[in-house]
Amino acid sequence: MPKKRKVDFKEIGLDVGLILAKQFYKTEYLHYGYWTDELEVDAGNVYQAQENYANLILEHIPDGVKSILDVGCGAGKFAEKLLDAGYEVDCVSPSPNLTRHVKALIGDRSRIFECGYEDLNTDRRYDMILFSESFQYIPVKSSLPQSIRFLNPKGFILICDFFRKDVEGTSPIGGGHDLKEFYDYVSTLELDLIEDMDITKETAPSIDIVDDFLTQTAVPIYNLIFYALENNFPRLTAFIKWKFKKRFEKIDYKYLQRKTNADSFSRFKSYHLLVYKMR
Ligand SMILES: C[S@@+](CC[C@H](N)C(=O)[O-])C[C@H]1O[C@@H](n2cnc3c(N)ncnc32)[C@H](O)[C@@H]1O
Known part of the structure; x- marks a missing residue:
């Protein structure tokens, strides 16, 4: 009998997240919202805040980029937005449940690599590799070298995700790579920092x-x-x-104990939009 694949609890967490997001907030995005000062923090505005987040990324895609690899594309909502904006988009989606949604949404408009990014092998090359809140799920020492491998010369990496800050105490919110370790490691690679925007206040x-x-x-x-x-x-x-x-x-x-809130998020995490360019 073939051995059953072990189910990853983080993966199930995202599947449950999608069910709740669709049911309660009428959205298929799986990223945080970007809450501008004018937008009231209210369940009815979640979709708008997430749309703001997607627009923020769109605005920061460097000129000249035509092809994008959307790593960890969730339910495919952002990939669809990128396609509609005229980009050529391929997706990486390790979760069978999420991949079903992606296929239903974007059909054959993209090639979907159904594996973890660590295991991706392809001859295709891209102008930009995108991590929209997926960076934290992949070991940095795997995601960055893989990205350099799949980039066209002078290509870009855009990361929008939160990181762990080095502060005392136990965070009630999990996730995120250590920010300092990330900066230290990325500085050893053939990448130039183009942009580093701290959006903790707007995402918290x-x-x-x-x-x-x-x-x-x-x-x-x-x-x-x-x-x-x-x-x-x-x-x-x-x-x-x-x-x-x-x-x-x-x-x-x-x-x-109601410790999971914007204040504790801001204390323990730092949310960044980062753009790097291959040297
Ligand atoms: C929080 S969701 C973000 C989804 C989407 N990018 C968005 O902005 O709505 C995280 C995504 O990372 C993906 N992911 C988790 N582990 C991964 C891995 N090892 N390689 C590639 N993607 C991964 C999940 O399947 C999911 O699609």
Whole structure:
């Protein structure tokens, strides 16, 4: 019998994210929003904030770029926007569920590489490699050399993602490469920094939207499930809680104590739009 592929929890997290994003916020983007001063931080404005984020990236695509490799293209929404803007776009999508959405959305307008970026092998070359909030999922020592390999001469890498800051304490929000280690490593490569824009202030409000969702929807459902379990199956529930004590403590710290918010995001993370050019 063929061995079953292990399911990655981060991948499932993104699949669940897409279901919730579509249902609650009427969006298929999987990135944060870019909240300008005029845009009220409200669930009804999530799509607009994400559209602002996509537009911000579009505005920072260097002149002369024609072909783009969209690494970690999510559900394909941004790839579709790039195609509509006239770029030739290929996509990298390691998640079978997300890839289904990408295919439904953009059909054969793009070639979709169904693998992790680390494993990508192709003769194709691009004017720009794009990481729209996908950079944090791939080890830097793999993503940057791979990008240099797939770029045309004098090509560009555009990264829009958050990084970990070196501050004391435990962040309730996971993810992100260490910012200083990233800068140190990238400085050893044949890449020139063209642009480094700190957009932490404009992206952080997305976490307040997550906090609202947790407080108003996820946590009450979670509490009701445990209320039923503790009443109907007290011994089994006690056993599960003991067995997965560390997991429950993490859930409690991250989600139930309301520590996941824009302030904690800004304290522990730094969100950047970075453009590099091959020397
Ligand atoms: C937060 S989503 C961003 C999606 C999209 N770029 C956007 O802006 O809406 C992260 C994406 O990274 C992809 N990803 C995760 N690990 C990856 C890897 N090793 N190689 C390539 N993509 C990866 C996920 O499948 C997902 O598409």
